[in-house]
Amino acid sequence: MRIIKTAVKTFKYLYGLRFEVKGLENFKVGSPCVIVSNHQSILDMMGLMEILPDGCVQIAKKELLYTGSVGLVMYLGGVIFINRKSTSNAKMVMADVAKTMLSENVMVWIYPEGTRNGNGDLLPFKKGAFHLAIQAQVPVVPVVYSSFSSFYDRKKNLFTSGKIRVEVLEPIETKGLTPEDVTELTNRCYSTMRETFFRLSGLVNEPNGSARTHLQ
Numbered sequence: 001m002r003i004i005k006t007a008v009k010t011f012k013y014l015y016g017l018r019f020e021v022k023g024l025e026n027f028k029v030g031s032p033c034v035i036v037s038n039h040q041s042i043l044d045m046m047g048l049m050e051i052l053p054d055g056c057v058q059i060a061k062k063e064l065l066y067t068g069s070v071g072l073v074m075y076l077g078g079v080i081f082i083n084r085k086s087t088s089n090a091k092m093v094m095a096d097v098a099k100t101m102l103s104e105n106v107m108v109w110i111y112p113e114g115t116r117n118g119n120g121d122l123l124p125f126k127k128g129a130f131h132l133a134i135q136a137q138v139p140v141v142p143v144v145y146s147s148f149s150s151f152y153d154r155k156k157n158l159f160t161s162g163k164i165r166v167e168v169l170e171p172i173e174t175k176g177l178t179p180e181d182v183t184e185l186t187n188r189c190y191s192t193m194r195e196t197f198f199r200l201s202g203l204v205n206e207p208n209g210s211a212r213t214h215l216q
């Protein structure tokens with residue numbers, strides 16, 4: 001993954017993107033942890049590699065394994081593949097990940113929205129990442145990337161150069177939590193990340209829950 005990271009980090013110069021990063025010290029939890037971040041597009045791969053800590057593996061949809069050389073590189077890079085369409089299968093894989101995290105002292109990076117989302121807000125979170133953290137009794141470390149909408153037109157797949165703000169938030173402890181606490185933990189993480197997303201993106205969180213730029 002270190003090799004992939006070095007290679008992918010250079011792409012930002014190609015695309016004229018800059019990253020403004022805050023809170024990297026929050027990765028130093030001194031133990032495995034589950035990192036959760038918002039997911040807007042394939043460009044997130046650059047954002048991922050920009051701050052990816054050593055000894056951190058990612059959870060990906062299994063379809064990506066069958067994307068030729070990229071799938072092979074991901075496999076060799078230690079990416080864990082899940083079948084999003086089968087909750088029972090995904091649960092089994094994640095239960096194994098909880099054990100491996102502790103035995104091999106690795107962090108796990110998951111996109112709790114479960115899919116790319118360029119709508120200028122966060123999708124409701126899936127609960128797998130939070131079950132994993134509670135099963136392994138490790139902290140959740142939220143990471144938020146500002147909206148790409150200021151420089152990336154998803155429909156035309158075109159983008160100009162731009163700055164992406166990234167914030168690593170305070171770890172959320174799960175020691176002592178049980179599966180009954182998953183919904184509360186998910187919601188707490190969701191609201192903290194959504195608030196940060198609007199702040200970093202210069203968006204105002206309308207009372208009815210929608211978002212608009214404060215420039216409008």
Ligand SMILES: CCCCCCCCCCCCCCCCC(=O)SCCNC(=O)CCNC(=O)[C@H](O)C(C)(C)COP(=O)(O)OP(=O)(O)OC[C@H]1O[C@@H](n2cnc3c(N)ncnc32)[C@H](O)[C@@H]1OP(=O)(O)O
Nearest residue numbers: 058060061073087090091094111112114126127128129131
């Ligand atoms: C030069 C070029 C080189 C290039 C090289 C390559 C460079 C890149 C390398 C890095 C690659 C990074 C790749 C990133 C790719 C990212 C993706 O693919 S994102 C899509 C895949 N990821 C996810 O989907 C993760 C988020 N999803 C989940 O966590 C889901 O919860 C799930 C585990 C998949 C289950 O799906 P679903 O059933 O839809 O989810 P829920 O509604 O949350 O759960 C339903 C139900 O089940 C309960 N539950 C969920 N998980 C668990 C569990 N682990 N244990 C127990 N119970 C679980 C949950 O609580 C719900 O029940 P409830 O009664 O409603 O509470």
Ligand SMILES: CCCCCCCC/C=C\CCCCCCCC(=O)OC[C@@H](O)COP(=O)(O)O
Nearest residue numbers: 008011041042043045046061064070114115116
């Ligand atoms: C066209 C822009 C190209 C920008 C290149 C940026 C750097 C790319 C680095 C490596 C390229 C290969 C990365 C392969 C991993 C792709 C990750 C990804 O974004 O998969 C989508 C998945 O999460 C969710 O799938 P869906 O949104 O549900 O379907």
